[in-house]
Amino acid sequence: MPYFFENLSRFGGKLAVMGDEQLTYSALESEADGIGSLMQERSLAFCACSNTAESLAAYIGMLRRSVVVMMLDEALDRGLLFRLVEAYSPNYIWCDSTRALDFKGWIPLKDTGRNSLLENPSFLRTAAHHGLALMLTTSGSTGSPKFVRLSYKNISANAEAIAEVLEISPEDRPYCALPMNYTYGLSVMHSHLLYGASLIMSRSQIMTREFWNIFSESGATSLAGVPYTYEILKKIGFLEMDLPSLKAMTVSGGRLDKRLALEFALSCRQKGIRFYSMYGQTEATARMACLPHEMAVEKAGSIGKAVPGGEISLINEEGKRITVPGEVGEIVYRGENVSLGYATNRLDLVKGDENKGVLKTGDMAEFDSDGFFYIKGRRKRFLKMYGKRVNLDEVEEILSNCGYVCGCIGVDDNMRIFTSDDRLLEIKRKISAKLGISPSGIKVERIEGLPRSSSGKVLYSLLEARDA
């Protein structure tokens, strides 16, 4: 099977993109190559994208030109973007034309009116590993220079596995509501382009009338969401909506509350919608496990089993493989979609496969007597904020760099920041802007001195014990 970005013109006049704009597969290929041909092979490009036909064309163009692509959010904070430019010295940046004005001295290669392609005047020629295709961040938009290195093999293997397990067909029209710089959102696009399906892309948000008008008018057949998407869907009365074109829904990017999972599973079954709970990480390209829709009700709350070609095992504290149901251990995943490793600067692009197909996920799980896996928590100080993974230690570091001493704890969608600083609102705004997450999930609380151990470490258990 060809890579999803190869030979797109075989789908000819079929629509690759619908929604705000329309673009056929032939047009996508020629637009992509129009952008790709301006760039040198095996160079590095930043792709500061939004879910638009133009961003997709730029991304595909870079892949086709075998340029290493680093995906970034178009709205990434200016300061954080420049930190990344410093760490990676990209040869090119594709960004919003207004943002392009910040890149003084860079050479404009293309300006579509909305987006620009710029070339770095100090063009750094360093090698990149031959297999390296794509770099994605693990941490939403904290601007951390830590990126996951993904190979051509990684992205194609995962796209194929996802397409198989979700029964994706050429007639599908997925509504691409998740950002394409986010591994899960990008994987929706990859797995559908593979079969010549039509991606519905729009700038309108899920809680607007426009979104649902586009949904109906384009005849969307599937919708992918993070757990928070499902909370919104429930609140806006999705379960009572009449959406005859809708055939499949997926949830991934965090743990969906079991009651909500069951409610959607039941409602979807009634309406003939295939409902899939999935599990993934950027480090495994996107997705590692899937609960088949036939079991969505019976095994609600489970992430199912490994996607085709993958294998999941659980390892206990002693590093031994768990063989009995009900015992909690760390998820270790094996498969062709396991990333090559991490990068924190340009020189790391030359690195080869460090993971060798094995990923210790840091997520804790157990399996039942039928072999279905259930996530139980995380080993490290991570939480998900509306689907974005946030490292609490990193949050503290960002705040500390801004001059605020804080201790962070929390659960998914609810971050709590403790500080003895008086600038509570300022801290909230700062971190909300830096992370690109809504302030409503962040609570900043004043405390007289952070509790610390004798070695100076923040005692999180004491923070946890404080009433919210």
Add this chain to the structure above:
Amino acid sequence: MNDNMSVYKKSFIEAFDIEESEANSSFRMNSKDEWDSIGHMTLIAILEEAYGVSFETSSIIDFDSFDKGVEILSSMGVSF
């Protein structure tokens, strides 16, 4: 300004974490980055609790500006 209007403004300030001076007619979904899906759902929850009302699907998805919200709430019996 009646009580309902000041509660309405306070709800915007809380949901979107904005200044008091920003909570007015010019606050619209399309022109404010703060008005994302998360802020939107927070606003709806705050208003439902404050006024003891329950929004229907159409009210939630048509609520795209400060003024539109006043119109929607008025039709639900909240007087401004």
